[in-house]
Amino acid sequence: MNTTYRDIFKWGDKREQPVDKGTLDVIKEKFGFTDDDFSQKYITGEEQVALSKPVGINQNLLDKLIAIVGAGNVKTDDYARASHAYGKFYAELVKLRMGEIPSPPDAVVFPKSADEVTQIVSLCNEHGIALTPFGGHSSVTRGVETPNGGISLDLTKHLNKIIEVNSVNATVTVEAGMFGPAFENYLNSIGFTCGHFPQSFEYSTVGGWFAAKGAGQASTGYGKIEHMVLAVKVVTPAGVIETKCYPASAQGWDIHQIFAGSEGTLGVITEITMKVRRYTPQNTQYASFIFKNFESAVSAMRMVMQSGVGLPHLFRISDPEETEIAFKTKGFDDTLADRFLRVMGYKSGSRCLMFMAVDGSKGYAKQVKKSVKAICRKHGSFYTGAKPTLKWLDQRYSSAYLRDPLMDLGIMTDTLETAVMWDNLVNVWSSVRNYLKSRPKTVVMVHISHVYENGANLYFTFLSPMEKGNELNDYAEYHKGLVDTINASGGSLSHHHGVGRSLAPWMQQHLGVNSLGLMQAIKNYLDPKSIMNPGGTLGLK
């Protein structure tokens, strides 16, 4: 039985995963920590959840909700409300540790069908009650907070089933609240794969992927989620919008794409039809390379994407600092192989790792790998075989769960990401790194992990000791400077995390008054009383 704040912010069953020795050694070296610093945990949030804000909607309305979904599917207890108050944004995790939940939802409701969702949206619209769709709450952008209270609509309990598989079309229609593993396991069992593997995969839902416009680690070959979704059913206050499924069309602009990135502000996505692909892991080819510097790795990657050789599905570069940390934490530093690499000119502090994997038919996968190897060789890389990529894949989800034990050690750790065109990539990388590095004792690891013909995503991970006693302000100021730097350097506000409330303040300046005005007009039409995920999400009123 979950009862504490810690139960909320921890990730499911990976609850007390320890920090490995390699990482602890890096922390000692970089931050000057000693074993003493590791002897006790900092603000652990082990207190029982107790909310100060009472339920703000009246019994009459609760009764109406119960009439729709049944008594067992309306929760107003403190733990239910607290566990639906936040996603996984760093400052939210700090607040949970501190027991600060000033604005939880008033009730959590678990609908059993799209029809019930329609009744709930209608009821909330009639009474002006805020309604926030809730999936895996892996949002790192304050996307599921409830500043106006109201109802958190949790789709994961019941709306989590496959509706239809069409093997001829290679499509699947699925309820929005289905979690990644259940979805993928089912697809694998019938010979397909969804191809969408965000780091949050184990604790995120199909509906959340689309609502926040996510990208999986295989996006270079499979596309982002908005490239995979062919049709949606969305319950909006203005009515149900259900689009038809075509491979492509020219019947005006695409309505279903307006809900990609809508982040709950326009309505509740209840069903999604997405394309799926043959599951042929036996054909997958893996490779890894080490480059002498970041620039040559980036140049090789761009050449692969622009040379018409086919597409890797996984394609990553770790920048010099991330490569250095990987070598250290994986115990590769100073091994014979490491010394050999140094002698060959692949020096720590400038060398960069590249991982690649490619799915498809046997012949296709081999051909792509061969081409990638040829291009990388021309860029002065050293081929390091399949193993490093396979090892990286082993921990593809679990590295995210390290954040909690690191916070236990008093370490601030967060990530931010941006999409950039190729000609601006190194500039954004170095501007943002310089900013992050202006903070003393800060480890900054950067990778490129979603790649296109015309540009790529830059993903920044930083670790730095918390300013104890001033954790939230310290973080807020640092975060603001970081987003300012990305924005000023020409990166997008996000490539796949979404905007939520954490990036909302930059939206108008970034998109322009007229583009945001158009978004607001769409919101006003579909949600005239602004009940859907209100309180500034996406910079909307």
Next chain:
Amino acid sequence: MNTTYRDIFKWGDKREQPVDKGTLDVIKEKFGFTDDDFSQKYITGEEQVALSKPVGINQNLLDKLIAIVGAGNVKTDDYARASHAYGKFYAELVKLRMGEIPSPPDAVVFPKSADEVTQIVSLCNEHGIALTPFGGHSSVTRGVETPNGGISLDLTKHLNKIIEVNSVNATVTVEAGMFGPAFENYLNSIGFTCGHFPQSFEYSTVGGWFAAKGAGQASTGYGKIEHMVLAVKVVTPAGVIETKCYPASAQGWDIHQIFAGSEGTLGVITEITMKVRRYTPQNTQYASFIFKNFESAVSAMRMVMQSGVGLPHLFRISDPEETEIAFKTKGFDDTLADRFLRVMGYKSGSRCLMFMAVDGSKGYAKQVKKSVKAICRKHGSFYTGAKPTLKWLDQRYSSAYLRDPLMDLGIMTDTLETAVMWDNLVNVWSSVRNYLKSRPKTVVMVHISHVYENGANLYFTFLSPMEKGNELNDYAEYHKGLVDTINASGGSLSHHHGVGRSLAPWMQQHLGVNSLGLMQAIKNYLDPKSIMNPGGTLGLK
């Protein structure tokens, strides 16, 4: 100097292309025509253009337009107005032949810059004057008509230049009024290709491609135009919307995609940034196949698309009747090779041609061709080499120009197309064919020409003798039944021709009231006085 109706409906410099003997023979056989029927042309439209409707906007406003663009860039003469009254919809061509132009624009304006466009949009909005953007007027959906008169804004005279090429990003920013050949020739000269080759290529513009959401003959590999465009600049009555260029992003839903398929109803697209690819024709691989029947060809095509073998860029199937006509018109019928094929079981009336070409790196193109050949072999096809595909490519644009000489012979000829999922393809093909064939003496040729993992496009071409004296009503009735049949069988209203006014009456029923309502709300916000391409385009008010 152009002066007649015929000058308007004819396609540029291919003015009096004769119908080849092969086609004439087919016409004789199918329609029972004799040489007498070919001896004179029917309603040729060779009269001098003379409009009955006077210019409906006053001199004061014309003076304001002249103040913006200069006197040479505002035309009110009959020929200028008449030549901007229609696109290339069959019924429009009949009307031009008959000299029927009841609702031409009042003036044709040729802006020299996006800034001038902004002033014109503002002026028209202030005075409630209809404004219709005009590119290559190759619309086959009544997309550029001016039922409310007003101004036809022709972008092709001045707004036809490359603004910027970014070789690192593999992108190009181009003014909307640039024609296909000028665009592609320039790109080729610097080592790139646009990859977008609609049949209208020689007489259509980049802005028109995006506004009507077109697809080129190489779309299977390069994507539709909406998959290639990364950013736009659009002048709307509510202000200028200029989106930033990213390879992908998650900053709310994509604003620039709302203008894909907007068909001039939301604003004037002045600039487009699109991705381009390396121009490597020396690597292209070609193949063609003959299948015993349509079903096995479709099945092979689907397997290619769903097997992860890479993507052909050109991928087509001609159905049995189109294959039969191709054999006859190309003089292949009853040759030794033809007799051999018949003996092998590839019988006329059921056999189907498939064309394939694939661009990319040398290794990729070879690998894809090899895989396609293997899959086609398994489906009982006979490999017919590269030549038929190369021959087809030779006439890739010019077959469209046959329409005018056929109309000279009193033959109604038109095309309609739809997007379908794989599991519905044969059903839609046969339903629509049955409908079209219910008209006596009608040749119906169908091909699949834009292919996806999840479905494809079906393209219908029909020829039938005109009902002389009742050409327009006869066509209107036949066309209505055709669209009704597509709609009822589950096809999209369009895959790449767009909607215009010819398909607008089906939009509400097809998309649903709520989806069309959302489109109307977007229109109302950007164009509150409904001045942009008004009069029912896309089913909007």
